[in-house]
Every structure is written in structure tokens, then in C-alpha cells.
Amino acid sequence: MNKNTQNKPDVEEVDLSAISKGVGDFFGNISATIFRAIRFVIKNIIVIVILFAIGVALGVYLDTTRKVYDNQIIVQPNFGSIDYLYAKIDLLDSKIKDNDTVFLKKLGMQHVDELGKIEIKPVMDVYRFINNSEQNYELLKLLAEDSDIKKIIEEKATSKNYSYHLISFKTKDKTSRQNIVEPLLKYLNNSAYYSKIQKEYINNQILKMKANELTIAQIDGFLNTFSNKVNGNEKNDKLVYYNENTQLNDVIITKDKLIKEQGNIRIDLVGLDHIVTENSSTLNIENSESINGKFKFILPIVFILMYLCIHLLVSFYRNQNRKLSAI
Numbered sequence: 001m002n003k004n005t006q007n008k009p010d011v012e013e014v015d016l017s018a019i020s021k022g023v024g025d026f027f028g029n030i031s032a033t034i035f036r037a038i039r040f041v042i043k044n045i046i047v048i049v050i051l052f053a054i055g056v057a058l059g060v061y062l063d064t065t066r067k068v069y070d071n072q073i074i075v076q077p078n079f080g081s082i083d084y085l086y087a088k089i090d091l092l093d094s095k096i097k098d099n100d101t102v103f104l105k106k107l108g109m110q111h112v113d114e115l116g117k118i119e120i121k122p123v124m125d126v127y128r129f130i131n132n133s134e135q136n137y138e139l140l141k142l143l144a145e146d147s148d149i150k151k152i153i154e155e156k157a158t159s160k161n162y163s164y165h166l167i168s169f170k171t172k173d174k175t176s177r178q179n180i181v182e183p184l185l186k187y188l189n190n191s192a193y194y195s196k197i198q199k200e201y202i203n204n205q206i207l208k209m210k211a212n213e214l215t216i217a218q219i220d221g222f223l224n225t226f227s228n229k230v231n232g233n234e235k236n237d238k239l240v241y242y243n244e245n246t247q248l249n250d251v252i253i254t255k256d257k258l259i260k261e262q263g264n265i266r267i268d269l270v271g272l273d274h275i276v277t278e279n280s281s282t283l284n285i286e287n288s289e290s291i292n293g294k295f296k297f298i299l300p301i302v303f304i305l306m307y308l309c310i311h312l313l314v315s316f317y318r319n320q321n322r323k324l325s326a327i
Helices: 003-041 045-065 082-099 102-104 128-134 136-145 147-156 179-186 191-231 236-244 246-270 297-325
Strands: 070-079 115-122 166-173 274-287
Touching: 003 045, 003 082, 045 297, 070 179, 082 102, 082 115, 082 166, 147 274, 166 179, 179 274, 191 246
Parallel strands: none
Antiparallel strands: 070 166, 070 274, 115 166
């Protein structure tokens, strides 16, 4: 028992000394590594400075000459042409990926070799979506009961029914409306089927406005007749009759609704001159995502790391070659 007790301190001392030696070796290796790195930099300072300068100069040149620009167009598809719009954009994107310059030039686009990826996504405005129709609100509320409302709003089937959609594309140089935007809008509005729908829809809206105007005129005539009777000092019992009769109030409400509808139709007709109406466009936004515009910072580091890797490989090769020679 005493022997075991005496051996315990000896074992603990051995363990502690081993740990202490390991920690000392670890920090010694770190110090040696730092020293070798400093010595390497001092020894190769000229080469490192030259590589750094070349990287900065080449990076500045690439940042100046190899710019990427983002371009955005907000459009409103009319007459139920949402799926048609998305299909046309998908087709155009596939032609760009295939580098089909013949197809693109036929559309009237210029500098098509500078045109990059094009895509479309909805402008998520759930409040406008709900206000446009009470049915939209009830449908959204029903779907949200069994799923996450955010997922429902962003779901493709729902988002396609938003009023506005964002077309975005990239170019390798600054573009203009004449080069890309106008040919693109002309391409999107080139549909014989939807042109017929557009014509009939506008005719229906005009007929509706004429019918509303006739109804409003009839309501005004009725109200004028009633006003004349009141001003003609009719008996008080008539006044009580009309005040208590809700039909007069309904007539006034109907007129108010018709006037509002007339205003809405006039506003709608402004945007119905095209199948796909352009609301706004923003061109030539310099893209700074990924490595765009950052070559002057990236290339110097890349060049120095490449030089360091080559130096390590050469040192490794020499060491291994020396060992083989010594055998």
C-alpha cells in the first residue's frame, strides 16, 4: 500500500514534465515558424514588392475595363399575360446562354455580345394584391391557415398574380434604351393573340364607361326632379316620406360608386396601351457583387500566395532530393 502511495507522486511528476515539454515544444515551433516567415519576407522582399505592384496595377486595369452593370425594368402584364411574359423571358434567357446572336439581332438589339443573364421576378406587393380583389384576400387567408404566410406570399403560383414584375439583366458595358430596352419591350408586346384580347378589352371598357355615364345622367335627372319638388314647396309629408325611404340613399351611393368606377377605368386605360406596359427602368447600375471591382485587392494576394506555394514546392523537392541522395 505504501509503495503505491509513493509511486503516485512520481507518475504525476513525469506526466507534468511531459506536458510542460510538449507545451514548450509547441510554442517553440510557433516561434521558429514566425522567424522563418520573417526571414523569408526579408530575403524575398524585392520579389514580393514587385508581385504586389504588378497585382495592383493589373487589378486596377481589370476593374476599369471589366465592369458589369445591372439593369432593371418594372413592367405590368395586362390581359392575363403573366405566363406569356415569363415564357418570353425564359426563351430570351436561353438564347443568351446559347449565344444565339442571330436571334437577338433580329429583335433589334445591339451589342448583344455584352448582354448577360436576364431574369424576371414579381414585385411582392401583398397589400395591392389583397386590395385588388376580395377573393384574393379570402384565398390568401384560407391558404395561410395551413401553411406559413411568408411561404404563401413568395410561392410562385401566388407571386405571379402580383401587378408588377421586375425584369433584370446584366451587361458588360453601359447600355441604352435604344440598344436593349426598346427592342426588349417590342419583343414582349409582339403577340397576335393578346393584341386581339387587348382590342376587345379596351372596347368593353369604353362601352362600360358609356353605360355608366348614361346611368349617372339618369340618376342626376332623378335627383334634379326630386330637388325641384322640394324647392317647389311640396307638402311636408312628402319630405318625411323621402327621408325615411332608403331608396334615395341607395341611389346616391350607386352614383358615387359609378363615379369612382369611371375614374378607375380611365386610370386603367392609361396602362392598357400595351400588352406588357413599362412602368419604370433603371440602367447601368455598376455591379459590385462577388469579385467585381475588387481585382486590385485580390490579385496582389493571389500573386504572392502563388509565389509562396512555388517556393514551398521547390524547397520540398530539394529536401526530398537531398534525402534520396544521402541514402
